[in-house]
Amino acid sequence: MLPSLTLQFLCYYSPFQRTNCLSATTSTPVCQSASCLRKTMDRLSENARLMIVSDLDHTMVDHHDPENLSLLRFNALWEANYRSNSLLVFSTGRSPTLYKELRKEKPMLTPDITIMSVGTEITYGNSMEPDNGWAEFLNQKWDRNIVSEETSKITELTLQSKTEQRPHKVSFYVQKEKAEEITRSLSSCLKERGLDVKIIYSGGTDLDILPQGAGKGKALAYLHDKFKAEGKLPKNTLVCGDSGNDAELFTIPDVHGVMVSNAMEELLQWHAIYAKNNPKIIHAKERCASGIIQAIGHFNIGPSISPRDVTDLSDSTLDNFDPAYEVVKFFLFYERWRLAEIGKSELYMANLKAVCSNSGILVHPSGIEKHLHDCVNSLRTCYGDKRGQAFRVWVDQVLPVQVGSDAWLVKFKKWEQSGGERVCCLTTALLSSKDVTVADGLTWVHVHQTWLNEASPSSSADWLF
Numbered sequence: 287m288l289p290s291l292t293l294q295f296l297c298y299y300s301p302f303q304r305t306n307c308l309s310a311t312t313s314t315p316v317c318q319s320a321s322c323l324r325k326t327m328d329r330l331s332e333n334a335r336l337m338i339v340s341d342l343d344h345t346m347v348d349h350h351d352p353e354n355l356s357l358l359r360f361n362a363l364w365e366a367n368y369r370s371n372s373l374l375v376f377s378t379g380r381s382p383t384l385y386k387e388l389r390k391e392k393p394m395l396t397p398d399i400t401i402m403s404v405g406t407e408i409t410y411g412n413s414m415e416p417d418n419g420w421a422e423f424l425n426q427k428w429d430r431n432i433v434s435e436e437t438s439k440i441t442e443l444t445l446q447s448k449t450e451q452r453p454h455k456v457s458f459y460v461q462k463e464k465a466e467e468i469t470r471s472l473s474s475c476l477k478e479r480g481l482d483v484k485i486i487y488s489g490g491t492d493l494d495i496l497p498q499g500a501g502k503g504k505a506l507a508y509l510h511d512k513f514k515a516e517g518k519l520p521k522n523t524l525v526c527g528d529s530g531n532d533a534e535l536f537t538i539p540d541v542h543g544v545m546v547s548n549a550m551e552e553l554l555q556w557h558a559i560y561a562k563n564n565p566k567i568i569h570a571k572e573r574c575a576s577g578i579i580q581a582i583g584h585f586n587i588g589p590s591i592s593p594r595d596v597t598d599l600s601d602s603t604l605d606n607f608d609p610a611y612e613v614v615k616f617f618l619f620y621e622r623w624r625l626a627e628i629g630k631s632e633l634y635m636a637n638l639k640a641v642c643s644n645s646g647i648l649v650h651p652s653g654i655e656k657h658l659h660d661c662v663n664s665l666r667t668c669y670g671d672k673r674g675q676a677f678r679v680w681v682d683q684v685l686p687v688q689v690g691s692d693a694w695l696v697k698f699k700k701w702e703q704s705g706g707e708r709v710c711c712l713t714t715a716l717l718s719s720k721d722v723t724v725a726d727g728l729t730w731v732h733v734h735q736t737w738l739n740e741a742s743p744s745s746s747a748d749w750l751f
């Protein structure tokens with residue numbers, strides 16, 4: 287039995303306190319970054335097959351997995367099966383500064399929407415266009431000066447770094463034993479001063495003070511309303527988290543939810559009290575991104591076999607040509623070949639040549655043109671050259687466009703990590719199904735690569751394709 291104090295403490299983010307952030311207040315937030323949201327919506331010809339809303343630290347990203355295997359498994363699954371018809375949303379407690387740092391450290395995909403600073407900042411697309419309407423909405427009954435003034439009187443609160451103090455988020459560290467009491471007293475004192483705040487304790491150490499209308503759950507409800515207004519509510523939403531600030535996500539109507547196996551005590555306690563009988567929420571057996579994959583399978587909301595778990599990639603029989611799957615598969619093969627994780631068989635080289643058009647060309651990022659068949663020959667000599675090394679390849683934002691009855695233009699980012707260096711090429715590939723049977727897959731006709739601005743190598747000599 288939990289002590290009543292804990293119950294009260296957990297109530298700060300209980301579903302019973304839930305109010306609809308759009309209707310319970312006088313004004314409805316208006317998105318002023320309409321064009322960017324529009325692009326996000328227009329990319330999908332119909333309602334998203336799946337919207338994943340995932341926390342990052344210890345949920346999508348496993349900080350105890352230096353090889354990032356579960357993240358890479360998720361990446362391959364997402365790009366092969368979901369990217370073109372689904373929505374990826376990251377929802378993190380991190381500020382934009384720390385979020386961008388994490389992106390440099392870990393092989394993360396690019397989300398369609400990024401929610402940062404515990405649901406107080408929403409941005410769209412690759413350019414991370416901020417949703418100013420959301421920020422404006424959060425000004426209600428909020429004054430961060432008053433929050434600073436009142437919290438400065440509490441000696442047990444240690445202010446977090448400057449980067450984590452945001453317009454609608456004031457963050458501290460506090461000892462676990464002190465958290466409940468401070469939360470209670472701060473809450474009533476700020477109420478007396480005319481504010482309506484939400485206090486969230488996460489990770490057994492972080493204390494965030496936000497406007498009442500903010501939080502990861504409220505931000506998701508706001509996005510759902512926007513998509514609904516356009517008739518594009520995702521067919522399924524899966525929320526994923528591990529700690530206290532994720533609890534709200536699980537209170538949004540109709541969502542599926544996964545608490546990853548390594549979820550923190552505070553989230554599990556919250557679940558035990560408020561959501562125990564909800565069959566749409568599971569506590570995964572697997573850690574982090576692998577727990578997310580497990581949940582997709584458990585709820586049966588789409589494919590849940592990552593191409594990384596398929597040993598024999600040539601064995602996959604597809605009902606339809608699938609250019610995204612083809613791209614993911616090809617670069618997985620490439621990684622395994624260089625790591626010597628597959629046998630050195632001439633058959634592979636022959637198959638590769640068979641799927642490259644005779645006159646096919648690669649425009650190498652250095653600006654040199656090469657025949658695709660010559661590229662395959664160079665690959666032959668690279669067998670096992672990365673054996674035993676920290677060598678990983680992944681693709682991001684694989685977006686095929688059908689440009690003819692038998693042709694697809696596929697745009698994607700191809701990343702390669704070798705030891706400490708990480709490089710990326712923006713890649714465009716023309717793939718064709720002309721004159722081949724489904725079993726043969728698609729033919730690569732033309733590939734064009736350009737270094738990604740912030741991820742070009744010191745020397746381009748090592749880049750194959």
Ligand code: GLC
Nearest residue numbers: 379380381450457488492531
């Ligand atoms: C992230 C943020 C931090 C916040 C914590 C919990 O670690 O950087 O400011 O307190 O998430 O929400």
Ligand code: MG
Nearest residue numbers: 341343344528
């Ligand atoms: Mg987390």
